[in-house]
Amino acid sequence: MSSQYHDPANVINPEHAEHRIVQPGTYIAVYVTLLVFTGITVAAAFVDLHIFNPILAVAIACIKAVIVILFFMHVIFQSKLIKMTVAAGFFTFLILITMTLTDYISRAWGRW
Amino acid sequence: MSTTSTTIVNLPDQRTATIPKKNYITAEDGLLSWLLTGDHKRIAMLYLVSITFFFFIGGAFAGLIRLELLTPQPDLVASDTYNKLFSMHGIVMVFLFLVPSVPATLGNFLIPIMIGAKDLAFPKINLLSWYLYMAGGLFTLAALVLGGVDTGWTFTTPLSTHYLNTHVVTAGLGVFIIGFSSIFTGLNFIVTIHRMRAPGMTWFRMPLFVWSNYAASILMVLGTPVLAITLVLVVLERTIHIGVFDPTLGGDPLLFQHLFWFYSHPAVYIMILPGMGVISEVISTFSRKRVFGYTAVAFSSVAIAVFGFFVWEHHMFIMGVSNYSALVFSLLTMLVAVPSAIKVFNWAFTLQKGSITFETPMLYAFAFIGLFTIGGLTGVFLGSLGMDIHLTETYFIVAHFHYVMVGGMLMAFMSGVHFWWPKMVGRMYPESLSKLSAVTSFIGFNLTFMPQFILGYLGMPRRYHSYPAEYQVLNVLSTAGATVLGIGFLLPLIYLAWSLKYGAIAGNNPWQATGLEWQIQSPPLTENFIETPIVDYEAYDYEWLAHKTEQEVTTVG
Amino acid sequence: MDNTIVATHDTHAEEHHHVSLPQHRHHFETEQQQREAGTFGMWLFLLTEIMFFGGLFFAYLLYRNWYNPAFVAASNQLSIPLGTVNTAVLISSGFFMALGVWAAEVRKKGLLVIFLILTIISGCVFLGVKYFEYKEKWEKHHIPGASFDISEFVNPPLNPKTGKPIEEPLAPDMAQKTQVFFSLYFAMTGMHALHMIIGIVLLFWLTWRAHRGEFSSGYVAPIENFGLYWHFVDIVWIFLFPLLYLINRHPGT
Numbered sequence: 060m061s062s063q064y065h066d067p068a069n070v071i072n073p074e075h076a077e078h079r080i081v082q083p084g085t086y087i088a089v090y091v092t093l094l095v096f097t098g099i100t101v102a103a104a105f106v107d108l109h110i111f112n113p114i115l116a117v118a119i120a121c122i123k124a125v126i127v128i129l130f131f132m133h134v135i136f137q138s139k140l141i142k143m144t145v146a147a148g149f150f151t152f153l154i155l156i157t158m159t160l161t162d163y164i165s166r167a168w169g170r171w
Numbered sequence: 172m173s174t175t176s177t178t179i180v181n182l183p184d185q186r187t188a189t190i191p192k193k194n195y196i197t198a199e200d201g202l203l204s205w206l207l208t209g210d211h212k213r214i215a216m217l218y219l220v221s222i223t224f225f226f227f228i229g230g231a232f233a234g235l236i237r238l239e240l241l242t243p244q245p246d247l248v249a250s251d252t253y254n255k256l257f258s259m260h261g262i263v264m265v266f267l268f269l270v271p272s273v274p275a276t277l278g279n280f281l282i283p284i285m286i287g288a289k290d291l292a293f294p295k296i297n298l299l300s301w302y303l304y305m306a307g308g309l310f311t312l313a314a315l316v317l318g319g320v321d322t323g324w325t326f327t328t329p330l331s332t333h334y335l336n337t338h339v340v341t342a343g344l345g346v347f348i349i350g351f352s353s354i355f356t357g358l359n360f361i362v363t364i365h366r367m368r369a370p371g372m373t374w375f376r377m378p379l380f381v382w383s384n385y386a387a388s389i390l391m392v393l394g395t396p397v398l399a400i401t402l403v404l405v406v407l408e409r410t411i412h413i414g415v416f417d418p419t420l421g422g423d424p425l426l427f428q429h430l431f432w433f434y435s436h437p438a439v440y441i442m443i444l445p446g447m448g449v450i451s452e453v454i455s456t457f458s459r460k461r462v463f464g465y466t467a468v469a470f471s472s473v474a475i476a477v478f479g480f481f482v483w484e485h486h487m488f489i490m491g492v493s494n495y496s497a498l499v500f501s502l503l504t505m506l507v508a509v510p511s512a513i514k515v516f517n518w519a520f521t522l523q524k525g526s527i528t529f530e531t532p533m534l535y536a537f538a539f540i541g542l543f544t545i546g547g548l549t550g551v552f553l554g555s556l557g558m559d560i561h562l563t564e565t566y567f568i569v570a571h572f573h574y575v576m577v578g579g580m581l582m583a584f585m586s587g588v589h590f591w592w593p594k595m596v597g598r599m600y601p602e603s604l605s606k607l608s609a610v611t612s613f614i615g616f617n618l619t620f621m622p623q624f625i626l627g628y629l630g631m632p633r634r635y636h637s638y639p640a641e642y643q644v645l646n647v648l649s650t651a652g653a654t655v656l657g658i659g660f661l662l663p664l665i666y667l668a669w670s671l672k673y674g675a676i677a678g679n680n681p682w683q684a685t686g687l688e689w690q691i692q693s694p695p696l697t698e699n700f701i702e703t704p705i706v707d708y709e710a711y712d713y714e715w716l717a718h719k720t721e722q723e724v725t726t727v728g
Numbered sequence: 729m730d731n732t733i734v735a736t737h738d739t740h741a742e743e744h745h746h747v748s749l750p751q752h753r754h755h756f757e758t759e760q761q762q763r764e765a766g767t768f769g770m771w772l773f774l775l776t777e778i779m780f781f782g783g784l785f786f787a788y789l790l791y792r793n794w795y796n797p798a799f800v801a802a803s804n805q806l807s808i809p810l811g812t813v814n815t816a817v818l819i820s821s822g823f824f825m826a827l828g829v830w831a832a833e834v835r836k837k838g839l840l841v842i843f844l845i846l847t848i849i850s851g852c853v854f855l856g857v858k859y860f861e862y863k864e865k866w867e868k869h870h871i872p873g874a875s876f877d878i879s880e881f882v883n884p885p886l887n888p889k890t891g892k893p894i895e896e897p898l899a900p901d902m903a904q905k906t907q908v909f910f911s912l913y914f915a916m917t918g919m920h921a922l923h924m925i926i927g928i929v930l931l932f933w934l935t936w937r938a939h940r941g942e943f944s945s946g947y948v949a950p951i952e953n954f955g956l957y958w959h960f961v962d963i964v965w966i967f968l969f970p971l972l973y974l975i976n977r978h979p980g981t
Contacts, residue, residue: 083827083830086823086826090820090823094816100974101808101812104977112978116970116974117970117971119970120970124963127959128959128963131825132959141768144768148393148774148778149778151778152778154480155397155779155782156785156789158481161493161496162429162493162496165494290755292769354776358772358773361768366761366764367761392772392776393776396777396782397780400784413914414908415908415915420907423790429786703757
């Protein structure tokens with residue numbers, strides 16, 4: 060009777076998912092990638108891209124952060140619950156930023 | 172079975188009934204076994220004692236405030252002292268009472284049992300939560316004893332950072348610590364509800380009390396840290412003058428308010444959602460009917476939590492925010508009222524054609540529905556920009572939030588405490604006294620706060636200790652009401668304590684309610700269940716309950 | 729259907745073989761459930777950290793836009809080589825931590841201890857560099873407060889080759905706003921450093937426990953969950969570095 064709740068073949072239940080062990084090779088690749096992106100962001104700071112400088116810097120930082128989250132923190136192999144949790148955190152952070160900005164941006168239209 | 176037409180209470184034969192010898196209270200002896208416990212039920216009782224203590228301190232401040240406001244002149248206390256009174260009243264009531272009230276007491280006690288688990292996911296973190304609460308409470312009391320804080324519970328800058336030399340840092344640190352208590356409670360609930368439900372306990376079979384606490388826990392985890400960083404910045408501003416909120420150094424005082432209200436608005440939903448969860452349980456039980464529109468109520472709880480993050484600027488409409496953002500937030504504020512309204516309609520339809528009886532928890536639940544509706548509707552008035560300009564910072568606001576917080580949340584808390592008291596301690600309280608208290612608090616509450624709507628509309632500002640003479644009659648009515656309200660809250664303290672020793676033995680299920688907590692002994696065993704339950708019936712299934720009682724299986728340990 | 733609270737038998741235990749570790753807590757049915765709950769709990773805690781730092785990031789966003797010239801000039805006071813080295817050091821510490829988790833999973837005690845120690849060393853190097861940077865700010869009177877010195881922003885030193893000032897000179901009131909940058913710099917990097925110190929203290933404790941063999945027999949949850957915390961602190965720095973150090977380094981503007 061309880062087998063439907065404890066089916067070992069039920070891999071949708073994260074408790075029964077095959078537990079993957081990430082190999083050092085993957086970590087080395089990630090490490091090198093992160094260092095390369097660090098170099099790119101420093102180099103890009105010395106090139107005048109006007110308004111795109113901060114945008115590019117934040118974009119590169121986001122890419123690095125995503126790589127750390129997916130691979131160093133194993134999120135790419137985790138359950139949907141963990142993935143949604145991470146997304147929810149960053150979503151709420153974005154709400155804080157964007158909705159507060161609605162006030163500051165519109166306070167003095169044109170003078171921002 | 173003794174179901175008369177006026178009550179559904181079904182107690183075991185008092186001549187032979189006893190409290191089960193083995194339960195979570197008798198499991199271990201000694202003070203340390205309570206102070207070092209991992210048992211969620213014991214921690215819930217620790218919280219119950221602590222928040223009751225702080226409630227009466229906050230209530231004492233309220234009494235002094237109302238005493239001062241008996242006369243138009245500032246004759247009882249100095250203006251600085253009056254500022255301290257309402258500040259401490261707010262800080263203690265919001266952070267030390269309302270935020271932890273239902274989650275930390277009833278939630279801690281019931282959530283594992285309601286989903287069929289043996290404990291919360293992280294018992295040690297649960298205990299840490301209580302110690303953090305006590306530490307924060309200690310800091311807050313220290314701020315009081317050392318001379319008080321007079322910024323208002325809202326710590327608004329630049330008043331709190333530059334113009335006062337009271338104990339803002341101590342109070343701010345106290346609230347910071349209490350915030351972490353709240354975060355850890357919410358974290359524990361989320362993990363428990365996601366990962367520890369018994370076999371067959373799907374999301375949509377859980378009691379709505381669990382859904383409400385889940386939604387509130389999301390708010391606790393995501394919102395409270397913003398309050399934490401805000402208070403850290405206020406402390407840094409006061410101590411080393413970093414200038415982040417100081418206009419003379421280039422800072423913006425409104426930035427404080429944005430960050431503060433980003434938490435403090437969801438905080439009001441942290442406070443009310445668990446109360447709404449209690450009401451769902453109580454209304455269903457005392458109408459003998461499943462909650463109408465279970466899915467709608469469940470999703471509304473989560474919707475309130477999500478929308479609650481989008482409306483905080485409505486606390487700042489007159490503070491100098493841009494008109495365009497005010498428009499956006501005003502519209503969003505109208506939207507956030509919708510899920511709350513959906514819940515009220517669903518409760519009303521639950522009552523329709525139900526077999527209603529008027530035991531004490533149900534009296535409080537009726538009070539909740541009426542008073543929360545008034546409070547919620549006045550909130551919609553305040554969300555409308557034009558009206559807010561006239562009504563903000565007046566007694567209209569004070570009345571509005573007391574209607575939702577006291578008329579709503581506190582009534583719900585009382586309802587829940589009375590409903591689950593037999594389960595928590597194994598004994599019933601005296602019904603006539605409890606009905607009297609419920610009615611007394613209802614009358615006292617309305618007498619206290621209804622005049623304040625009128626006062627606010629007429630223009631009496633909040634946080635002032637003197638006022639024009641023409642407002643005195645309404646203020647006297649309000650103070651009279653406060654006295655009655657105070658009696659209404661003192662009585663339960665007395666008879667609930669009395670019931671611990673002399674109350675009637677409750678048995679497993681005195682209310683004949685559904686839910687896993689009513690299928691185990693009162694008080695429960697430390698491990699809650701002898702065997703892991705397997706659930707194959709929906710929530711609020713009264714037919715299943717009627718069928719089961721005919722083949723009663725007792726689980727007395 | 730009768731209430732099945734008393735009627736069940738604990739049959740699921742025979743259906744699969746769960747390693748029953750001594751650290752298995754009684755309120756969890758299986759060790760996997762305990763592990764998954766632990767990871768989920770740690771992620772929820774990290775969400776609170778995102779929101780905690782979030783407030784600081786917003787303050788930074790606001791004031792960088794309000795006082796852009798001051799932020800540019802102040803940011804150029806920070807040393808790019810030191811910042812880049814620190815970033816690389818912190819990424820390395822994350823690399824070692826990830827390898828430590830792997831070592832625990834494949835039950836290699838010696839390697840686990842080595843990687844944890846390497847993580848500690850990298851963390852300490854980072855903090856050492858930060859101390860050096862803070863000291864330099866102290867010596868140049870760039871710590872916000874009564875002794876803050878704006879002269880370098882009002883009269884920037886001249887480039888010996890071109891004779892032109894190395895920075896755009898700022899008006900005195902905008903020069904005063906460089907204090908806002910430094911306040912946020914110290915608040916944000918200070919908060920980050922505080923989290924690193926807490927992490928290093930925890931690392932010492934974990935290394936000692938790892939040395940005693942507590943994490944090389946299948947019980948990896950503390951290492952894994954601490955790793956999550958450590959990587960998160962790394963991510964905060966990944967954002968802090970470009971925002972604080974790399975605002976505007978274009979030659980000649």
